[in-house]
Amino acid sequence: MMRFMLLFSRQGKLRLQKWYLATSDKERKKMVRELMQVVLARKPKMCSFLEWRDLxxxxxxxxxxYFCCAIEGQDNELITLELIHRYVELLDKYFGSSVLKAIEQADLLQEEDESPRSVLEEMGLA
Incomplete structure (x- = not known):
């Protein structure tokens, strides 16, 4: 059984969350923060499956x-990976391919806004 699904950006901004078991807000925030740190720290060539807590x-x-699902130990990882892919296809079909591109552009703009020093360094002014 799937416990929860998270969508978050490379910068660690949570974009969507769906929980399938009752969990307190405090525990949810802690789990989201921990899991984002673990996933974002992984290299691109690493396996897309990992053991985390009891999930x-x-x-x-x-x-x-990043589309991230937490499942129970006896569940099939490949089926979950296929479910993620189908969900992305569904979003793409319903909203058009512009949805993922718009989110990516918003993240890039936000990234630029958060680091004005890097812009100054590129211009040789810092």
Missing amino acids: KVVYKRYASL
Whole structure:
């Protein structure tokens, strides 16, 4: 059974969350923070499955978004990976391919806004 699904950006901004078991807000925030740190620290060539707490985590990166599902130990990781892919296809079909691109562009703009020093360094002014 799937416990929860998270969508977050490369910068660690949570974009969507769906929980399938009752969990307190405090515990949710802690779990989200921990899991984002673990997933974002992994290298691109690493396996998309990992053991975390008492769960299996399956994730896939599309554009600048990570789609991440936590499943129970006896569940199949490959089926979950396929579920993520189908969900992305559904979003793409319903909203058009511009949705993922728009989110990626928003993240890039936000990234530029948060680091004005790097812009000054590029111009040789810092």
